Amino acid sequence: GENVEQHPSTLSVQEGDSAVIKCTYSDSASNYFPWYKQELGKGPQLIIDIRSNVGEKKDQRIAVTLNKTAKHFSLHITETQPEDSAVYFCAASLDTGRRALTFGSGTRLQVQP
């Protein structure tokens, strides 16, 4: 089955700096890659996603890049703010009837004011 590895497990940045979280996946057939943000006591919330026919996608301060050849994708957050502090999860999915996500182990991002 699919395996997703995520790094780093913790990341601390100064407010205004950029943050980058990286994930690799094992199954070259995976074709959908969402990123979720999880705040304390809450469920994961989708913040951005990318499909395998796209190399990069941006949404304001958040961007995701995908390298299908190397089987890795990354989340980039620019101009970080204290409210960006949370746990971030990457995930990968196959376009099958199952449609389930395989998650990375998460990155705890702390933005220091």
Next chain:
Amino acid sequence: DAGITQSPRYKITETGRQVTLMCHQTWSHSYMFWYRQDLGHGLRLIYYSAAADITDKGEVPDGYVVSRSKTENFPLTLESATRSQTSVYFCASSETDRGPYQPQHFGDGTRLSIL
């Protein structure tokens, strides 16, 4: 707009007891999922359902039972709870009628402790 709700939010029980976690969604999404979240493991799929009366196993199904008699509900039952099932459980749902790349929407979880 209630979305997806899980109940209870917190539960403490003893080993060997049966416990049922509830999940209800108001979107009429076809797909529903149960994940468990443990430190260092991210979220792992327990069971999923493509529609009412259609369920299938995920990555870690042992010790769990699901049913889906109505589209909006997807309860998860631990038939005889064990300490290793202490975890945070998340329910999610997604649409099917807009193509294959459908985001999953998560509830706020049930924190289950088994003593």
